[in-house]
Amino acid sequence: MDPIILSRLQFAVATIVHFFYVPLTIGLSFYIAIMETRYVKTGDEKFKRQAQFWGRIFLINFVLGVVTGIALEFQFGTNWALYSKFVGDIFGSLLAIEATLAFFLESTFIGIWAFGWNRVSKKVHLASIWLVAFAGTISALWILLANGFMQHPVGYKLVDGVAKLASFTDVLTNIYGWSMYAHTVFGAFLLTGFLVMGVSAWHLFVGRDVEFFSTSFRLGSCFALCFSILLVISGHHLGQVTAEHQESKFAAMEAVWETQTEAPMHLLKFPHFTSEEGNVVEALAIPGFLSFMAGNDTATTVIGMKDIRPEDRPPVWPIFYSFRLMVGLGFLFLAVAVGTFFVRGMVTSLGWGLWVYILIIPLPYIALQLGWLVTEIGRQPWVVFGLMRTADAGSPPVDWYQILLTLLAMIGVYGAITVTGFTLMIKSALNGPRNQQEHYA
C-alpha cells in the first residue's frame, strides 16, 4: 500500500477529530467569560451557575481538543519528515511560538479556573477565563498563519532545496492566513451560538429551568446572528483570496472548466463524479456573478480547470460538493439566526418549533468540517502550494504497515475517547444546572 495515502488518511483522521473540539473551545470560553463577567459585576448567582454549567461541558471538550492536538505535532515529524525538513524554518517556528505564547497560557489558567472557584478571588478567577479565551484565539492565529504558509507561501527563499525565512513580516501578514483566521474563528463562534441555543431549546421544550435557559438562549442567539453575518462576509473575502492565489482550488470549488471573463454563477451545477472534465448539469445562470464574486468586477477572469496542468489539478467533485453544501448551510444558519431575532420575545412559547434549534446542533459541525475539506483537498496535489508536492513530503524510513497499524490504533483510540467524551458532554448538557455537583467530586 502507498505510505503517502495511508499517512494522508491518518492525518485526516487526526485533524478532523481534533477539529470537532477546537471550535467549541474557542467560542464557549468567551461565552463563559461573558457570563462570569456579569456574575462579578452584578453578584447575581444565576450568572455563576451559567458559567459553571457551560464550564463543565467546556472542560470535557477542552481536554479532548488538547490531547488530539498533540497528535498533529507528532505527525508532522513521524509521517511527514521531508515536509518538516522543508518548512521547519518557517512552519516549525510558528508552532513553537504558538506553544510559548498561547498554549502555556491556556493550559495553566484553565487549571486555575477549574480548580480555583474557592481558592482565588472572584476577579482573578474571572481574569483566568478571559485569559483562556484570548489564548485560544491567539493560538488559532498562529496555527492558521502556519497553515496559511501551506496555502500561499510567502516570505521565504529556497536555499539548498529548503524553504528558509526571508521576511518574518511577510509570513505574519500573509493575507491567506488572516482570511482563514477570520472565517474559522467566526465559524467557531457561530457553532457555539447554535450549540448553546440547541441545548437551551431542549430544556425550554421540556420546561425545565426556563429562566436559566432563556438567558443562555439569548446570548447564544446573539452569537449566532452576529457571526452568521460575519461568516458570509469573511467567506466572500476568503473566496476572493483563493481566486487570486489558488486558481486550481477556486476552479474546483466552482467546477469551472473553461477560462472566462464575465463568468456566470450557475445555481444548479453538477460536475462528473469521475475525473472526467466538464459538468453534467449547468442551469439557472446568473450572468457575470462568478466573476464578480472572484474579483468584485464582472470583468474578472476566472481560470478554468482545463488551463491548469493535469498533474497540478485537485480532485473536483469532493471540493465542489463540500463547498456548495457548506455555503448552503451557511445561508441556512443566517436564515435561522435572523428568524430567531424576530421571534426573540416569544422563544419560550415556540413549543415544537424549538426542535429546529435542537436538530440544527450538528450542522455547524458539519459545515466547519466541509470548509476544511475544501481548504485541504483543494490544496492538493501540493503540501505547500506550488512548492512541494504531497507525494514528496512523506517519511522515507517509515514502512507502510507501521502507518497502517497506527492508523487503525488511532481510529480505535479516537473512536473510544470521542464516544466517551460526547456521551459525557451530552449527559452534562441534559442534566441541567440544578443537579450541578461540585466539579471534581
Added chain:
Amino acid sequence: MDWQLVLPAVWFVVWGVLWGVYFVLDGYDLGIAMWVPLLGASSEKERGTMHHVTGPFWDGNEVWLITAGGVTFAAFPLAYAVLFSSLYSPLMILLFCLILRGVCSELRFQWDNITYRWVCDGLIALTSLLAALLLGVAFSNLFRGLPLEFDQAKGFYMFQGNILNLLHPYCLLGGIVFVLMFLVHGALYLGWRVIGDLKDKALYMAKFTWPVFMGLFLIYVILTFTFAGLYKNYLASPLLLALPLLCAILFILSGLELYKKTNMARSLLYSCGGIFTLTMTGVIGMYPNVIPSRLAESGNVTILNAASSTPTLTIMLVVALIFVPIVIIYQIWAHRKLAVTINADY
C-alpha cells in the same frame, strides 16, 4: 564569536532546558499517577485526592513537552524530521499514552461510578508508566546513538534496523531508571501536598523506592561509559564535570532529607534539581549532536547541519527570552495559589 555559530548552540541548551523542566514537572504527574492504584487501592476517596493533587497542573506541565517538541521542529527541523520518523513506532505509542492519560485524568471526575473510575485510574497509571518508560528508553537511545546512515539517493538520514534495536538492555535500564526516578519524585510531591494517612503512605513509598532508584541509577551511569559516548565532552573539558557532580549531590541530598529529617518539601526540591541536572548532563554530553549516529560520523545530525536559519533562531530567541520567564512566573504563581495541602482524612 560568530553569531551564526553561537545561536544553534544557544538553542541546543534551551532545548535541553525545556526537556529538563518538562521532566521535573510532568515527572511528578507521571509518578503520582503510577502510585494511584497502589496507594489508593482500598479507597476511592484517596485515589480522587491523588488526582486532585495533580489535577490543576498536569496540562500546563505537559505543554513543556509540546514546546520541547515544537522547538525541535523550529530550531532543528532536520533533527525533528529524522528523530520522529526514525522512532516512529515508540513515539506513536507515547502519543497514545499521552492522549489516554490526558483524557482519563479529566473525564474520571465527570461520572460518579466506581467501575468507571477504576478503569480511568488503571488506564492513567498504565499509560503514565509506559510514557515514563518510553521517554527513558528514547533518551537512552539518543545517548547511545541511533543506527543512522545518510542515504545519498533518498537525501535523508535512514534508520538502519528495527524496533528491537531500540530495546537494548542499556536503553531498557534507562527506561526503568526513569520510571523509578518519577516514582520517587511523585511520592515526594504527593507527600508534600497531603496530610494524614496518605502522607504516611507516600513517605513510606518514597523511602522504599529511593534506594532502588539510586542503585539502578548507579549501574546505569556505569553502563553509560560502556555503551554511550556521553563522557567525551566531559573528559575534553573537565570543568563541565561540575554538572554531573551537582546532579549526584542533589539526588543524595534528596535522600538525606527524606531519611534523616523526613522533610518532603526539601527532598522534593533537591529531586527537582537532580532531575534537571541529569537531563542537562545528558544533553551537554551529546553536544554538538542533536541525534548522534552510532554507525558513522556522516550519520550524525548535528546542531549545525540541522539548525534553522539565523533570522528564525534570532526571532524565536527574542520570543523565548520574553515569554518563557513570564510562563515560569505565572506557573509558579498558579502553584502557590492551587498547590494547597489536602487532607485526605477529612
